[in-house]
Amino acid sequence: MKCNDFLKELTDYLDGKISESLKAELDEHLHWCHECHVVMNTTKKTIEIYRDNQIYELPEDLRTRLHQAIMTKCRHHGHGKKSN
Amino acid sequence: METIQKKADEGITSEMALVQAAKKGDLEAFSELVRRYDRNIFRIAQHITHNEEDAQDVVQDAFLKAYQNLEQFQGNSKFYTWLVRIAVNEALMRLRKRRNDRTVSLDEDVETEDGAIPREVADWSPNPEQLYGTSELGDILKKTIQGLSPGFRTVFVLRDVEGLSTEETAEMLGLSVPAVKSRLLRARLQLRERLAKYFKQKKGGDGQP
Numbered sequence: 199m200k201c202n203d204f205l206k207e208l209t210d211y212l213d214g215k216i217s218e219s220l221k222a223e224l225d226e227h228l229h230w231c232h233e234c235h236v237v238m239n240t241t242k243k244t245i246e247i248y249r250d251n252q253i254y255e256l257p258e259d260l261r262t263r264l265h266q267a268i269m270t271k272c273r274h275h276g277h278g279k280k281s282n
Numbered sequence: 283m284e285t286i287q288k289k290a291d292e293g294i295t296s297e298m299a300l301v302q303a304a305k306k307g308d309l310e311a312f313s314e315l316v317r318r319y320d321r322n323i324f325r326i327a328q329h330i331t332h333n334e335e336d337a338q339d340v341v342q343d344a345f346l347k348a349y350q351n352l353e354q355f356q357g358n359s360k361f362y363t364w365l366v367r368i369a370v371n372e373a374l375m376r377l378r379k380r381r382n383d384r385t386v387s388l389d390e391d392v393e394t395e396d397g398a399i400p401r402e403v404a405d406w407s408p409n410p411e412q413l414y415g416t417s418e419l420g421d422i423l424k425k426t427i428q429g430l431s432p433g434f435r436t437v438f439v440l441r442d443v444e445g446l447s448t449e450e451t452a453e454m455l456g457l458s459v460p461a462v463k464s465r466l467l468r469a470r471l472q473l474r475e476r477l478a479k480y481f482k483q484k485k486g487g488d489g490q491p
Contacts, residue, residue, distance in 0.1 A: 205400070209467040213448075233403045237474070240406050240481075244474040245442045247410060248427070252443075253420050254328035254337075256321045264324075264341055268316055271342065272309060272349045 199227045204234050212242055301361050305352050312352075316345050319362055322444060323369045329439040330373035332428050333380065340376060344369035359453060367454045370436060377432060400471065402478035410481040426476045434469035441466050 204227050210216045211224050228235050256264075297318075303311035320341060327340035347368050348355075355364055414422065427435055440451045441462070452462045 205467075205471075209463055209470065212470075233400070236403050236405045237400045240402075240478065241470050241474045243406055243410070243481075244470060244477055247419075247477075248423060248438075248443055248473075249445070251411075251416070251419060251423060252325065253423050253427075254325045256324040260338070261320060261324075264320065264338060265313070265316055268342055268345045269309065269313055271346045272312060275346065275350060 199223055201227075201231060201234055204228075204231070205237070208238065208241060211238070212245065297361050298357060301352070301355065301357070304349070305355075312349055315361065319365060320345075322362075323365065326366060326369055326436075326439055326444065327373045329427065329443070330370065330432060330436055331377050331380070332424075333376075336373070336376040336380065340369055340372045343372050347372070360450075363450055363454055366440070367456075370454060374432065400475065402475055402482060404478065404482040406478070406481040407483045410477075413481065422477070422480050426473060429476060430469055430472055434465055434472065437462055437465040438469040438473070442470070 204224060207216065207220065207224055211221070216224070228238060297315070300311045300315050304315065323344055324337055324341050327337035327344075328334065331337055331340065344365060348361075348365050355361065411419065427438070430438065436455065437451060437457075440446045440454060441448065446454070448459055448462050448466070451457075452459045455462070457465075
């Protein structure tokens with residue numbers, strides 16, 4: 199297996215969506231290819247860091263205001279009525 | 283079969299019960315659906331528009347549109363899938379307006395080589411979370427994801443931040459499964475490449491950039 203072939207399977211490998219036999223081949227490649235090992239590790243970390251550090255949380259006071267605005271509009275417009 | 287499916291996923295059943303009630307005019311049921319998904323819709327809208335004012339408008343308009351068109355929701359997919367689809371369209375529309383650019387779409391050319399061939403092959407150590415404070419790390423993550431094209435970052439956000447499946451993401455965005463997979467790989471690699479600038483291990487150093 200070449201590094202390019204490994205890269206093509208990287209997404210499925212990280213998502214655990216590959217067959218046992220392909221996983222064994224990829225693991226074998228990772229065992230001796232330091233660069234692919236680093237790319238795999240740092241890509242995994244990239245996903246984790248975005249998942250674990252939510253950068254756009256909705257503040258509770260804004261959430262309350264938005265919720266009130268939405269419900270007022272829904273009450274006013276009702277089903278099937280366009281707002282403009 | 284239907285009963286087994288319902289038992290297997292009570293989340294969908296209760297979501298459907300709320301939708302059915304809302305269709306009959308139960309505003310409290312719709313209010314519960316808003317509470318259930320407003321945080322997710324806000325995050326997705328912020329990621330696409332990168333503008334808090336626009337994201338607030340997207341949240342309001344997406345829920346209002348969903349309410350007004352509830353009759354048309356057939357229940358073939360999850361309500362959340364349908365809602366995200368509405369929100370993504372609203373967010374892209376606002377992004378176009380702000381950029382005064384009609385070309386912003388999910389189908390833009392994705393054959394860029396940026397990040398496709400990994401150049402940074404230094405490991406990240408120590409852990410980036412130990413290198414930076416929360417707010418500094420947040421700024422780095424924002425700046426980095428903003429550099430991706432809308433098509434890439436939308437797929438990345440739905441799949442990797444919101445944790446949706448490839449199939450759900452494809453349905454929400456009107457893309458094929460292979461198209462989602464290809465965009466996801468590119469998005470992950472581009473982000474990795476750009477983050478490496480901040481997180482990579484310096485030779486003989488203490489990891490500080």
